C-alpha cells in the first residue's frame with residue numbers, strides 16, 4: 139500500500155492512500171477501499187485488510203461511510219453509528235480508524251491531540267458550501283474538543299488550476315467566502331475556484347487559523363498516482379484518507 143502522511147499534529151495518525159504502482163488504465167487499480175463506486179467486493183475487502191493493518195486496527199474497526207455530499211456527521215462512540223448518508227466522522231475512541239473516500243473532493247482531517255478527539259470529513263463543493271467543516275468542528279466540540287487546540291490537514295484534492303467553473307458558480311463562492319477564492323487566469327477566460335482556499339476560510343471562521351492547517355500540494359487531477367473522477371470517470375476508485383488516535 140502506497141500512501142502519503144498528513145501532518146495533523148501530535149496524537150493522530152493521518153494518511154492518504156495512493157493508487158500504487160500498477161494503477162494505469164484500470165480505474166480501480168491498484169488500491170481502493172470504496173465500496174459504492176463499482177469496484178468488486180473482493181478487491182475492496184483485500185485493500186481494507188491492508189489499510190486496517192497500516193492503521194493498526196481490526197478490519198471491522200475501519201469506519202467507512204456511504205458519502206452523499208451531505209453535511210451529516212456521525213459520532214463513533216460506544217456503539218457503531220449508522221454511516222449511510224454521512225460525510226464526516228468524529229471519535230474519542232483509539233481503537234477505530236475513520237475514513238473518507240475522495241477523487242478530486244477535499245479529504246479533511248481534524249485533531250485535538252490534547253483533548254483526544256479526531257475527525258475526518260469529505261469536502262466537495264456542496265459540502266464545503268453547506269458548512270461541512272463547521273459541522274465537523276461542532277461535533278468534535280460536543281466530544282470535548284476545544285477549537286484553540288485543533289489542528290487539521292487537507293489531503294490530495296483538485297487544485298484551483300484544474301477546477302474550472304462557470305461564472306455563476308464562481309460568483310456564489312466569491313460572495314460566500316471572499317474574492318480570493320475565485321481565480322481568473324486570463325481576461326474573458328472561464329473562472330476557477332480554489333476549494334482549498336474555501337476550506338481554509340471556513341476553518342478561520344471556526345477559530346482555526348490557517349497556520350494550524352497542513353495543506354497537501356498534491357492535485358488529484360494533475361497527479362496520476364491519485365484517483366480523479368475527472369480523469370478516470372466517477373466509476374473509479376477513491377483516495378482513502380484515514381485518521382486514527384495514537385496514544386502517546
Ligand SMILES: [Zn+2]
Nearest residue numbers: 297300357360
Ligand atoms: Zn491540478
